[in-house]
Amino acid sequence: MASTTAAAETPRLRPSKPTGFLSWVATTDHKRIGILYFWTVLAFFFIGGVESSLIRAQLAQAELSVLTPEIYNQMFTMHGITMVFLVVMPFAAAFFNYLLPLMIGARDVAFPRLNAFSYWFYLFGGIFLYSSFFLGGAPNGSWVGYAPLSTNAVSNMAFYAVGIQILGVSSLASAINFIVTIINMRAPGMTFMRMPMFVWMTLTTSFLLLFAVPIIAVALFMLQFDAVFNAQFFQPASGGDPILYQHLFWLFGHPEVYIMILPAMGIVSEVMPTFSRKPLFGYAAMAFAGAAIGFIGFGVWAHHMFTSAIGPVPRSAFAVATMFIAVPTGIKIFNWVFTMWGGRIRFTTAMLFSVGFVSMFTIGGLSGVMHAIVPHNAQQHDTYFVVAHFHYVLFGGALFGLISGVYYWFPKVTGRLMNEKLGKVHFWTWLFGFNLTFGPMHMSGLLGQPRRTAVLPGELGATVELYNLLSSLGVVVLAISASIFLYNLIRSIRSGEASGDDPWDARTIEWMTATPPKHHNFDVIPVVTSRDEFWHRKYAESEEGIPVAVPVGASVDEESDAGHDEHIHMPDPSLWPAIHTLGVLPLGYGLVYANWLLVGIGAVWMVAGMFGWIIEPLAEGDDDEPAVAGAAAH
Amino acid sequence: MSTTGGTAAETAEHEEHAGHHPTPQEYVRIALILAALTALEVSTYYFEFGAAAIPLLIALMVIKFVMVAGFFMHLRFDTKLFGRFMYTGLGFAVVLYTATLLIFVVDANQ
Amino acid sequence: MTRKHLTADGGTGGASGRGRRRARRFVPLAGLAVLLAACSGEQNALAPAGPFAQGPQDLIVWVFGIAVVVFVLVQGLILYTSWRYRRREGDDSMPEQVHGNTKLEIVWTLIPAMILAAIAVPTVQLIFEQMDEPEGDVLTVEVIGHRWWFEYYYPDYDIYTANEMAIPTDMPVRLEMTATDLARSPDLGVIHSFWIPRLAGKQDLVPGHTTYLNLQADEPGRYLGQCAEYCGLSHVNMRARVVAMEMADFETWVAEQQAPAAVPAAGTLEARGRELFGDLGARQACASCHQVWEGEGLRGPAQGPDLTHLWSREEFAGAIHDLTPENLRAWLADPNSMKPMQYEVNGIGMPNLNLTDDELDALTAYLETLD
Amino acid sequence: MTAVAPSTSMGLDSRKLGMWTFLASEFLFFGAFVSAYLLYIDETNGGPGIEIFDIPFTSVSSFVLLMSSLTMVLAHNSHVRGDLRRMRLWTLATAGQGMVFLGGQVYEFTVFYREGLDLTQSPFASSFFFLTGFHGAHVAIGVLLLLGLYSLSLTGKVKVGQDVKTEMVGLYWHFVDIIWVIIFTVVYLIPELRV
Numbered sequence A: 001m002a003s004t005t006a007a008a009e010t011p012r013l014r015p016s017k018p019t020g021f022l023s024w025v026a027t028t029d030h031k032r033i034g035i036l037y038f039w040t041v042l043a044f045f046f047i048g049g050v051e052s053s054l055i056r057a058q059l060a061q062a063e064l065s066v067l068t069p070e071i072y073n074q075m076f077t078m079h080g081i082t083m084v085f086l087v088v089m090p091f092a093a094a095f096f097n098y099l100l101p102l103m104i105g106a107r108d109v110a111f112p113r114l115n116a117f118s119y120w121f122y123l124f125g126g127i128f129l130y131s132s133f134f135l136g137g138a139p140n141g142s143w144v145g146y147a148p149l150s151t152n153a154v155s156n157m158a159f160y161a162v163g164i165q166i167l168g169v170s171s172l173a174s175a176i177n178f179i180v181t182i183i184n185m186r187a188p189g190m191t192f193m194r195m196p197m198f199v200w201m202t203l204t205t206s207f208l209l210l211f212a213v214p215i216i217a218v219a220l221f222m223l224q225f226d227a228v229f230n231a232q233f234f235q236p237a238s239g240g241d242p243i244l245y246q247h248l249f250w251l252f253g254h255p256e257v258y259i260m261i262l263p264a265m266g267i268v269s270e271v272m273p274t275f276s277r278k279p280l281f282g283y284a285a286m287a288f289a290g291a292a293i294g295f296i297g298f299g300v301w302a303h304h305m306f307t308s309a310i311g312p313v314p315r316s317a318f319a320v321a322t323m324f325i326a327v328p329t330g331i332k333i334f335n336w337v338f339t340m341w342g343g344r345i346r347f348t349t350a351m352l353f354s355v356g357f358v359s360m361f362t363i364g365g366l367s368g369v370m371h372a373i374v375p376h377n378a379q380q381h382d383t384y385f386v387v388a389h390f391h392y393v394l395f396g397g398a399l400f401g402l403i404s405g406v407y408y409w410f411p412k413v414t415g416r417l418m419n420e421k422l423g424k425v426h427f428w429t430w431l432f433g434f435n436l437t438f439g440p441m442h443m444s445g446l447l448g449q450p451r452r453t454a455v456l457p458g459e460l461g462a463t464v465e466l467y468n469l470l471s472s473l474g475v476v477v478l479a480i481s482a483s484i485f486l487y488n489l490i491r492s493i494r495s496g497e498a499s500g501d502d503p504w505d506a507r508t509i510e511w512m513t514a515t516p517p518k519h520h521n522f523d524v525i526p527v528v529t530s531r532d533e534f535w536h537r538k539y540a541e542s543e544e545g546i547p548v549a550v551p552v553g554a555s556v557d558e559e560s561d562a563g564h565d566e567h568i569h570m571p572d573p574s575l576w577p578a579i580h581t582l583g584v585l586p587l588g589y590g591l592v593y594a595n596w597l598l599v600g601i602g603a604v605w606m607v608a609g610m611f612g613w614i615i616e617p618l619a620e621g622d623d624d625e626p627a628v629a630g631a632a633a634h
Numbered sequence B: 001m002s003t004t005g006g007t008a009a010e011t012a013e014h015e016e017h018a019g020h021h022p023t024p025q026e027y028v029r030i031a032l033i034l035a036a037l038t039a040l041e042v043s044t045y046y047f048e049f050g051a052a053a054i055p056l057l058i059a060l061m062v063i064k065f066v067m068v069a070g071f072f073m074h075l076r077f078d079t080k081l082f083g084r085f086m087y088t089g090l091g092f093a094v095v096l097y098t099a100t101l102l103i104f105v106v107d108a109n110q
Numbered sequence C: 001m002t003r004k005h006l007t008a009d010g011g012t013g014g015a016s017g018r019g020r021r022r023a024r025r026f027v028p029l030a031g032l033a034v035l036l037a038a039c040s041g042e043q044n045a046l047a048p049a050g051p052f053a054q055g056p057q058d059l060i061v062w063v064f065g066i067a068v069v070v071f072v073l074v075q076g077l078i079l080y081t082s083w084r085y086r087r088r089e090g091d092d093s094m095p096e097q098v099h100g101n102t103k104l105e106i107v108w109t110l111i112p113a114m115i116l117a118a119i120a121v122p123t124v125q126l127i128f129e130q131m132d133e134p135e136g137d138v139l140t141v142e143v144i145g146h147r148w149w150f151e152y153y154y155p156d157y158d159i160y161t162a163n164e165m166a167i168p169t170d171m172p173v174r175l176e177m178t179a180t181d182l183a184r185s186p187d188l189g190v191i192h193s194f195w196i197p198r199l200a201g202k203q204d205l206v207p208g209h210t211t212y213l214n215l216q217a218d219e220p221g222r223y224l225g226q227c228a229e230y231c232g233l234s235h236v237n238m239r240a241r242v243v244a245m246e247m248a249d250f251e252t253w254v255a256e257q258q259a260p261a262a263v264p265a266a267g268t269l270e271a272r273g274r275e276l277f278g279d280l281g282a283r284q285a286c287a288s289c290h291q292v293w294e295g296e297g298l299r300g301p302a303q304g305p306d307l308t309h310l311w312s313r314e315e316f317a318g319a320i321h322d323l324t325p326e327n328l329r330a331w332l333a334d335p336n337s338m339k340p341m342q343y344e345v346n347g348i349g350m351p352n353l354n355l356t357d358d359e360l361d362a363l364t365a366y367l368e369t370l371d
Numbered sequence D: 001m002t003a004v005a006p007s008t009s010m011g012l013d014s015r016k017l018g019m020w021t022f023l024a025s026e027f028l029f030f031g032a033f034v035s036a037y038l039l040y041i042d043e044t045n046g047g048p049g050i051e052i053f054d055i056p057f058t059s060v061s062s063f064v065l066l067m068s069s070l071t072m073v074l075a076h077n078s079h080v081r082g083d084l085r086r087m088r089l090w091t092l093a094t095a096g097q098g099m100v101f102l103g104g105q106v107y108e109f110t111v112f113y114r115e116g117l118d119l120t121q122s123p124f125a126s127s128f129f130f131l132t133g134f135h136g137a138h139v140a141i142g143v144l145l146l147l148g149l150y151s152l153s154l155t156g157k158v159k160v161g162q163d164v165k166t167e168m169v170g171l172y173w174h175f176v177d178i179i180w181v182i183i184f185t186v187v188y189l190i191p192e193l194r195v
């Protein structure tokens, strides 16, 4: 290995200092982008949590007036949007970014600058959405934005239409990036069936995004043109049909919920084997089930419309399709349990969150199957029973899985361990607070409490009031718990115990390289010969199938590892993605306020930025990007 | 990331494919066929084709689509993966939107 | 209209009879539901009071039972595994590296699939049963969702009313529903959902579509409900009531509603109120939005609730306030303070007409005569 | 798949793979517009409907767009053969035809607008303008890409041997063309049979 960091040797015209503000703005390093995602997500999670706290404060008792209805409606709308589009999805993107290249043995993603572009679009999209608070009020038409209500100017939903559109572009770009990276950038020997399960789930999620995002894009364009430019897509007065919006939204919306859960499932599938010291049970079935969930997930959208204007035939068809999603999901649940079965389970915080995921997600899944009983869905729909369902799958599922991932990979990112004692306090308070908040909602929902109501109607009775009070108390526990987490996070970054390269005795190749990983990830790209490559380099199997540690370096012929490149060529930082992306702000405001001047400025800005991007070589020293394939272009 | 290794493999592939790529003359011939098909399409506007018109138009559309994708976009010569991607997208679109429109039709009298 | 006698297996009545019998078989599971029902308010999905609510209830109780079993099994398995295979202090041994088991995979694919198939069949049957138009004598009511109140029109009797829907007991009611009729309202029409949990599940009201819902009450009573599809600012204040009464009472109610409104004797305060109702000078007259039908001309729909027999109702303004003279006066003085609306920005709801105290007295007095 | 250290595990060009991935998703984008159009084809709200189409005119511009695919592929072919001069020529020809198509569309829209069909007239009008308009936007972006390709090849940024760049632009361009193949049939010709 001659030079590991080509960067240090080449003089450059662009921000080349490895630290400082500008180095973050210009970074094209997937790891740094992952970290940017993570902190942005935390900030938005805090905001979304504050919004939900206000919601719960208002609903703590019947007929309170902590919030006016105007504010309340903005709160639950922004809470939903924030948690879905600005927290869970980008949280998953943070993991994809940081881990994907490390897990498949690549030096970066296929299109590093496009990757930066995705992040900036995400950030500006979030800022754009939140700027609405200072520009006459936030959107208040709910996160599903049903037309024609949302085409009404007082709903402020133009911000929603444009804001989500921006976030969609970000997601679509990452999806393409990750698909290409997985298909094209795997280390030698890393066949599809040797990929870590997390990579499989990333691939499935990316395909879901790829096919779902364009649909919502169309729905949002229509919504926005109805709202701002008087188009007639959903205006019943002229023959437009509001049901079309519902179809388009849920054609996206249901795949979207699996977009949110599959990454968490991938994380759990990495954590469980490591801490059970066993390989993932039923690897092929797991990969297949994930793909099946994604696939069937495209065919169940109308289960959100069971009480809408659709007839008995579609109701029946979608009911059946919906129920059968439980089959592949069940496969996953049982395979996780059997991964633990017979293992030597170490209950670290990461493992606790993963087990918590399996347990809590099952509850949410079962209430999901109850939703699919169409005749009774008419009682459950738009009540807190649904709110309970989706918080169990989203919070108890997605968020538990993602937090498990934070504890698990924290040492990889920082070289330090998170405090386990605080971690366990965090877990148990989190589990308790979560169930206290959302468990009672099952009951209040069945007792008839509708969702999206700005006050808790007193006529619902004392029982419902009690449940609501419990829910509100749960948020207090959650807030304390979240603060513990944050404290642990910051403290451990500063002064956590050093972790070494492989603190968990892990199985996958991201743990083979230095911790924290160098800019180019691997000095030598490993040649992969089996699933759980790293584990097989550490352990041989005795005749009874029991692993025996092998002396370091003995098992694998280091020479066989590929990539003895003389110079590892990393893409240089670039300011263009950030510059280019900035143009989306004038463009967005222009569209919201029907101001063609702003639209023009934004468009020209972005086109100019695009040319700057294209003209700038990927890496300094190349007079141009390489003529041949395989390069990280774009 | 590094492209050093790729050069050889890629150029080899290029050469291997080069033979299969149509020549400019062939491209022109394909374009002429496309033009003729278009003329046939437009003729449905001028002449009465009766019940055959719609199936005919759809068939022509599909043929034109496949020809452009196959020859001009090199799907016939490139790796199968690209074609699979495209037809997956197309398939998803056709199935999902047909189902959606069917729901509207089924409920027209509901 | 003749009163229909219910037999154990005739028509919709049969459905209810069957439903009750089926319910009894699941007493242990239904127990929980009943327990909860007993100690709660009237807007309660767990306390069905008619066949169209009973059917879904019976089905879900059964499914809930399955869910409980799956829940116990899965959680039990998780807990057992976690406990049994936890790593013990000082144990550094390695487990056998098991990669999977095809037989097990097949088992846990097929069993859930079979369970779900077993749930799917009755679900699909009931979907059709619930949506089909009931046979025999049926009362039809048209429901129109406005921001933010429900309007009811009885096509057989030419009756308009709001917030409270009167129905006879033991007879299926077929609701034909849609959202705002644009010809008479600045409300561009948004989606609402009509939901009386004890009588039937909800069904959306979609502008441009007609949707249908069947409901039926077994016992007389006042059944609470509410708009269940988010429809903007005062979504929560868009409540619904169904008042079920014996057939004889219902017939009386119909007759009263069909009668024209009383005209107060000239010179009284009420008569002054009646004049103001039709003419507020420069301000918009009540009559431009509300109808008080006095027997002449067409009895047509208006922009706001029909007030011909206002005082026959117990609640008003989306059924969020008791209809008392004090409340009504407060409403007329400043509608927005009683219920958030968007008249200024959107033309939706009732405007504040800046009525003087005298005018308020007269109008309130007049409206009280409209029983 | 045990590769002999190629730079990519499938031996594919990432950029092309990325473009194809993107195009796959575009089908769902245009599919939604087509569905809306089909749903609303009769919802004219008293305004003009499909009878307003000028089939001969649209046929000509469709034909121009179709033929631009030929010049596009010829540009790529020239680039592969290392003939940058011809490549530039064909690229410009393609962009020119694209602009003719766009000009036709602008003209068509203006005529329709004068005859009372504008975005706010009816669901039919909205969905027609959206479908064809978004296609037009794609064409416009394609023209920009072509002109970019042209000028970059002049400045030496696009070189002999870098025909993947031309191919990428070409893939996009052909895609826009096949979408129009569908639109022309589904939006114009088939409905017109009923008039």
Ligand code: HEA
Binding pocket: A144, A257, A258, A260, A261, A303, A304, A306, A322, A323, A325, A326, A327, A329, A330, A331, A333, A361, A362, A363, A364, A365, A366, A367, A368, A369, A371, A372, A373, A377, A380, A381, A382, A386, A389, A390, A393, A394, A397, A398, C070, C074, C111, C112, C113, C115, C116
């Ligand atoms: C992460 C997100 C996520 C996930 C994974 C799911 C998973 C599921 N969801 Fe959920 N859902 C949401 C997020 C999610 N949902 C959201 C956000 C909404 C509300 C949107 C809104 O209106 O705002 C919603 C709403 C929603 C509705 C509409 C409710 C209504 O508004 O009326 C329905 C209806 O069918 C439904 C069903 C299901 C089903 C059947 C599953 C299944 O995938 C669950 C499968 C899992 C299991 C069943 C458990 C494990 C399986 C076993 C242990 C095997 C054995 C089991 C059996 C034999 C039953 N969901």
Ligand code: HEA
Binding pocket: A045, A046, A048, A049, A050, A052, A053, A055, A056, A076, A077, A079, A080, A081, A083, A084, A087, A088, A142, A143, A144, A387, A391, A394, A395, A398, A399, A437, A451, A452, A453, A454, A471, A475, A478, A479, A480, A482, A483, A486
């Ligand atoms: C992943 C998604 C997600 C998550 C995590 C949550 C989390 C929470 N949600 Fe969620 N919620 C949704 C997604 C989510 N929600 C969606 C999609 C809707 C539907 C919206 C709609 O109808 O349109 C909804 C709607 C919704 C409602 C219904 C509103 C209504 O219908 O009127 C309620 C009511 O209780 C609620 C409550 C909560 C609560 C209490 C939390 C809590 O768990 C939050 C706990 C978090 C905190 C309390 C964080 C605070 C952190 C700290 C205090 C730490 C300190 C930090 C710093 C100092 C930086 N949510």
Ligand code: CUA
Binding pocket: C145, C146, C148, C191, C192, C193, C227, C228, C229, C230, C231, C232, C235, C236, C238
């Ligand atoms: Cu009407 Cu909610």
Ligand SMILES: [Cu+2]
Binding pocket: A253, A254, A257, A300, A301, A303, A304
């Ligand atoms: Cu769903």
